[in-house]
Amino acid sequence: MDSKLSKFQYLLRLSDNCLVLSQQLAAWCGHGPALEEDLALTNVALDLLGQARLWLTYAGEVEGLGRDEDALAYGRDGPDFRNLLLVEQPNGHYGNTVARQFLFDAWHQHLLAGLCQSSDPRIAEIAQKAVKEVRYHVERSAGLMIALGDGTELSHDRMQEAVNKLWPYTNEWFESDAVDVQCAAEGVAPAASSLSAPWRASVEAVLNRATLAMPAYTGHQRGGKQGMHSEHLGHLLTSLQFVQRTYPGAQW
Amino acid sequence: MTQNNEWPLWEIFIRSQHGLAHKHVGSLHAVDGASAVQHARDVYTRRNEGVSIWVVRAGDIVASSPGDKEALFDPAQTKTYRHPTFYPTPDGVKNL
Numbered sequence: 045m046d047s048k049l050s051k052f053q054y055l056l057r058l059s060d061n062c063l064v065l066s067q068q069l070a071a072w073c074g075h076g077p078a079l080e081e082d083l084a085l086t087n088v089a090l091d092l093l094g095q096a097r098l099w100l101t102y103a104g105e106v107e108g109l110g111r112d113e114d115a116l117a118y119g120r121d122g123p124d125f126r127n128l129l130l131v132e133q134p135n136g137h138y139g140n141t142v143a144r145q146f147l148f149d150a151w152h153q154h155l156l157a158g159l160c161q162s163s164d165p166r167i168a169e170i171a172q173k174a175v176k177e178v179r180y181h182v183e184r185s186a187g188l189m190i191a192l193g194d195g196t197e198l199s200h201d202r203m204q205e206a207v208n209k210l211w212p213y214t215n216e217w218f219e220s221d222a223v224d225v226q227c228a229a230e231g232v233a234p235a236a237s238s239l240s241a242p243w244r245a246s247v248e249a250v251l252n253r254a255t256l257a258m259p260a261y262t263g264h265q266r267g268g269k270q271g272m273h274s275e276h277l278g279h280l281l282t283s284l285q286f287v288q289r290t291y292p293g294a295q296w
Numbered sequence: 297m298t299q300n301n302e303w304p305l306w307e308i309f310i311r312s313q314h315g316l317a318h319k320h321v322g323s324l325h326a327v328d329g330a331s332a333v334q335h336a337r338d339v340y341t342r343r344n345e346g347v348s349i350w351v352v353r354a355g356d357i358v359a360s361s362p363g364d365k366e367a368l369f370d371p372a373q374t375k376t377y378r379h380p381t382f383y384p385t386p387d388g389v390k391n392l
Contacts (some may be wrong), residue, residue, distance in 0.1 A: 079324075080338065187334070
């Protein structure tokens with residue numbers, strides 16, 4: 045695979061995870077279970093949006109067709125998005141959101157730690173900035189997992205149900221396709237499968253403290269990285285892209 | 297936001313830079329000290345306000361009673377000689 049194309053695709057995967065998850069979390073703004081939680085989650089959303097912007101800007105430069113962050117964020121259709129299926133799963137109740145966040149954060153921190161060593165200096169720089177933010181994200185979401193999992197009988201059951209429901213979406217990120225293979229071969233990114241063991245260890249430690257069981261493997265979903273998404277992404281993009289779709293090129 | 301009623305209240309102190317003292321900036325609700333620090337980070341240091349955070353359970357603060365105000369503070373009003381205004385401040389001394 046062409047090295048420029050694979051890097052562009054890889055950067056879209058990085059940016060779209062952040063962009064889609066940020067948009068999801070932003071929907072909680074003003075609706076959090078407590079003022080302090082509301083602010084904290086919105087901070088995470090803003091961190092992820094900032095990371096998405098850095099990745100998208102660089103993706104546009106690598107592509108070399110003059111597309112900037114806005115063109116890429118607001119001008120692509122669903123099948124051109126490269127985010128993982130996990131991040132487009134619905135917010136649900138707060139426990140669903142917390143579980144999704146923790147499973148993602150735990151993976152995200154190991155990925156970014158690997159990207160800090162990227163052979164591409166720009167990617168390493170962005171990862172070094174982002175990894176500090178994500179270390180806090182995972183500390184927060186792990187704390188909530190433990191508080192809710194090891195809370196009341198009701199909160200425990202809801203968290204277990206949430207983790208079980210999301211579990212089938214936590215495998216596609218360890219599978220390599222041509223893009224992953226090319227980026228790993230060039231040292232641009234860590235091998236997708238290399239994050240599996242550290243992720244499992246992080247998740248297992250927290251689930252244990254949260255008195256939650258690691259779900260058994262019963263098959264998994266894939267396709268997000270290649271642009272095959274669930275119906276949820278279309279609805280999300282409708283609100284994300286509404287203004288630019290209605291008034292193309294509008295500025296304020 | 298009914299859960300706030302069940303979470304204890306914490307007073308938050310932020311040190312804005314090295315060499316200065318922690319200053320009371322407000323209060324918030326949290327289940328325990330560790331999450332109070334996290335909440336304080338999210339609520340009060342979003343704009344790079346601090347280098348250190350202290351949290352104290354509001355119930356643990358012992359405060360003077362408003363009823364004792366006269367006895368505690370009025371006697372100091374007439375003792376201007378306690379102000380160190382008769383000494384020149386050496387050059388280069390900050391935050392005095």
